[in-house]
Amino acid sequence: MSSPVLQAHDVALYYGGVRALNGVDLELHRGSICGLIGPNGAGKSTVIDAITGRSAIARGQIILDGADITSLDVVERRQRGLSRSFQRTSIFEGMTVRRQIELASWKTGVEDWSADADAIIQELNLADLSDVLAGELGYGEQRRLDLALALTGRPKVLLLDEPMAGLSAKESHDLARHLQALTSMWDVSVLLVEHDMDVVFGICNSVVVFELGRVIAKGLPAEVRADPRVRTAYLGSAA
Ligand SMILES: Nc1ncnc2c1ncn2[C@@H]1O[C@H](COP(=O)(O)OP(=O)(O)OP(=O)(O)O)[C@@H](O)[C@H]1O
Ligand SMILES: [Mg+2]
Known part of the structure; x- marks a missing residue:
C-alpha cells in the first residue's frame, strides 16, 4: 500500500480535566476514504480538531504527506x-x-481562485444554485455548499464531520457518490466521521472505531464489522 497521506501518532488531548483523546494512532491512505465511527462522545470531532490544529494536543504528532505539521497553526495546516x-x-x-466559494478559495491562497471555484461548482453540481443566497438554500444544498467550501484550494486531505447528518436517503447517496468521485478524480483523501453505517460500509476503504477517546479497532470494513468488540461497543444489532 502507498505511504499514508495523513498520520496521527499517539495523540492525547484534554479538555480541562477530561481526557478526550488517549494515545490515538490513525493513518489515512492516499486516494482512500477512511470511516471514523463510534458512540456519541467517543472523541471523533475532537480528533478532527486535533488534526487540524483547532484544539491543542498534549502529546503526539500529526504528519501530513511525510511532514510533521504538529507545530503549525490552523491556517498554515x-x-x-x-x-x-x-x-x-x-x-x-x-x-x-x-461568492462564498470564491472567497473561501481566495483565502486558501490559490492563485486562480476563480477557476478553482468554477471547477468545484461543476464537480458538485452547484451551477444552477451559484447565484442563490446561501440562506435560501435547502438543508441538503447547504451541506453540499459546506463540502464545496472545504474543497477550495485543492486540499490533499478532507476531514468531514457527519456531512450526511439530516440529509434524505437520496441526498446522502448523492453526496457519497461525490465523495467517491473526488477521491479518484481529484486525488483527495477523506476521513469521514459518519453515523450512517450503510454509508460507512458502502463507500469506505477502511474503518476506524473509537470508544472513550481510544481506537478500539481498525482495518478493512469487513474485518471491523466482524470484530466482536466493535459489535458489543457500537454496532449492536445494526451489524
Ligand atoms: N469544548 C469542549 N469542552 C469540554 N469537553 C468537551 C468539549 N468538546 C467535547 N468535549 C468532550 O470530549 C469528549 C469527546 O467529544 P466529541 O465531541 O469529540 O465526541 P464525538 O465522538 O464527536 O461525539 P458525537 O458523535 O456526539 O458528535 C466528550 O466527553 C465531550 O463531552
Ligand atoms: Mg462529533
Whole structure:
C-alpha cells in the first residue's frame, strides 16, 4: 500500500480535566476514504480538531504527506492541504453560493481562485444554485455548499464531520457518490466521521472505531464489522 497521506501518532488531548483523546494512532491512505465511527462522545470531532490544529494536543504528532505539521497553526495546516467541514454548517447566509466559494478559495491562497471555484461548482453540481443566497438554500444544498467550501484550494486531505447528518436517503447517496468521485478524480483523501453505517460500509476503504477517546479497532470494513468488540461497543444489532 502507498505511504499514508495523513498520520496521527499517539495523540492525547484534554479538555480541562477530561481526557478526550488517549494515545490515538490513525493513518489515512492516499486516494482512500477512511470511516471514523463510534458512540456519541467517543472523541471523533475532537480528533478532527486535533488534526487540524483547532484544539491543542498534549502529546503526539500529526504528519501530513511525510511532514510533521504538529507545530503549525490552523491556517498554515489548511494552506498545506488539510481541510475540514464542521458538524454544524459554517456558511454565510447573505452571500451567494459562487461568492462564498470564491472567497473561501481566495483565502486558501490559490492563485486562480476563480477557476478553482468554477471547477468545484461543476464537480458538485452547484451551477444552477451559484447565484442563490446561501440562506435560501435547502438543508441538503447547504451541506453540499459546506463540502464545496472545504474543497477550495485543492486540499490533499478532507476531514468531514457527519456531512450526511439530516440529509434524505437520496441526498446522502448523492453526496457519497461525490465523495467517491473526488477521491479518484481529484486525488483527495477523506476521513469521514459518519453515523450512517450503510454509508460507512458502502463507500469506505477502511474503518476506524473509537470508544472513550481510544481506537478500539481498525482495518478493512469487513474485518471491523466482524470484530466482536466493535459489535458489543457500537454496532449492536445494526451489524
Ligand atoms: N469544548 C469542549 N469542552 C469540554 N469537553 C468537551 C468539549 N468538546 C467535547 N468535549 C468532550 O470530549 C469528549 C469527546 O467529544 P466529541 O465531541 O469529540 O465526541 P464525538 O465522538 O464527536 O461525539 P458525537 O458523535 O456526539 O458528535 C466528550 O466527553 C465531550 O463531552
Ligand atoms: Mg462529533
